Amino acid sequence: MDNWILKGVRNLVREDGETQEITPTQVKVKVTHVLLSKFDALVFNGDIEAQFPKTLGRYAIGIVTEAGENCYGVKKNDRVFLKPALPCGECLSCKSGDPDDCTDIKIAGKDYDGYLRDFVVCEYNEVSPLPESIDNFQALCIELVGIAENIYDRLSLSEGQRVAVVGGDTLGNIIAQVLQYHKIIPIVIDNNQENLERARKCGVYYAFPADDEAVKNVAEATNGNMCDAAIYSTNSNLPVSLTARIVGNNKAVVLSGFSALNNSIAVRDVIEKGMHIYGVTNAAGYCGAVINMILHGAVNFEHFETDVLDKFDPVKLLTEKSANMRMPKNNNLTILKLMF
Ligand SMILES: [Zn+2]
Numbered sequence: 001m002d003n004w005i006l007k008g009v010r011n012l013v014r015e016d017g018e019t020q021e022i023t024p025t026q027v028k029v030k031v032t033h034v035l036l037s038k039f040d041a042l043v044f045n046g047d048i049e050a051q052f053p054k055t056l057g058r059y060a061i062g063i064v065t066e067a068g069e070n071c072y073g074v075k076k077n078d079r080v081f082l083k084p085a086l087p088c089g090e091c092l093s094c095k096s097g098d099p100d101d102c103t104d105i106k107i108a109g110k111d112y113d114g115y116l117r118d119f120v121v122c123e124y125n126e127v128s129p130l131p132e133s134i135d136n137f138q139a140l141c142i143e144l145v146g147i148a149e150n151i152y153d154r155l156s157l158s159e160g161q162r163v164a165v166v167g168g169d170t171l172g173n174i175i176a177q178v179l180q181y182h183k184i185i186p187i188v189i190d191n192n193q194e195n196l197e198r199a200r201k202c203g204v205y206y207a208f209p210a211d212d213e214a215v216k217n218v219a220e221a222t223n224g225n226m227c228d229a230a231i232y233s234t235n236s237n238l239p240v241s242l243t244a245r246i247v248g249n250n251k252a253v254v255l256s257g258f259s260a261l262n263n264s265i266a267v268r269d270v271i272e273k274g275m276h277i278y279g280v281t282n283a284a285g286y287c288g289a290v291i292n293m294i295l296h297g298a299v300n301f302e303h304f305e306t307d308v309l310d311k312f313d314p315v316k317l318l319t320e321k322s323a324n325m326r327m328p329k330n331n332n333l334t335i336l337k338l339m340f
Helices: 038-044 136-140 142-155 170-181 193-201 214-221 241-246 267-273 287-295 314-323
Strands: 002-008 011-016 026-036 059-067 079-082 119-123 127-129 162-166 185-190 206-209 227-233 247-256 276-280 306-309 333-337
Touching (some): 026 079, 026 314, 038 314, 142 170, 142 247, 142 276, 162 170, 162 241, 170 185, 185 193, 185 214, 206 214, 214 241
Parallel strands (some): 162 227, 185 206, 227 247, 247 276, 306 333
Antiparallel strands (some): 026 333, 079 127
């Protein structure tokens, strides 16, 4: 039984997992697919701090092989999504029975053991059963759609408003699509032609290059009013200062994703524009809602390219991913297939 444990920065080792017994409220899950993410690469590289040792792997799905007698809504042989973010259980909200308002959300592969391993034993409510019509790739993207939905909730937008999405990478693209699902008009800005093209294929009408014309293009697209909000995907590697130039006064900017790259926004812009800035990096509590959204076709996944690997060396893959953080060789998403 393989378990990929990060013992220190760039020190990822494979160990034999121990055979674990389940309690009546626990399930045992055979992990079948892991989406190897930029987040994993940042933790591996020490750009995001984790407490070692920690099993790596934030996004995964699997099959339940055992379920305790007091597990509800999940049974043996169910295909499930392993939750990548969980309430802490310690803060005031958690202790008052309100985990949705947890102030210290924990993330898999950083704060608790992640899923790059053969078997996971966890509480039954830490997995979400997957309907048959949601395919493996869509399931692996549940957290990304959840982050998009979390951002939408945070912004309290109204139909027809125009919102900039800076960065058309996977997360940025999904954010734009979720905005469209809620009848908000996204304006995607990126310096990557492929990402702009993909946004257009997904029905985004305004997709502009991040060049000297960007501000003028946004002004045209908003009748001169500029955007009602801007969402910045840190994965995009674009200058975050761009967001300040394309939102109107007293509007909100959301910073999303994870990045170790230094990037700053001018305090003067924040003060003069009366900007509200939020950070959204997880989607704890959104699983059920997101599964429902995917079932309703909220996001078109067909334009994402994936590499599915059944033989892989995580150390090599993560080393490459960290090295190519600024200039990825390709935008394909890496899915690791774990065999029985
Ligand atoms: Zn909490």
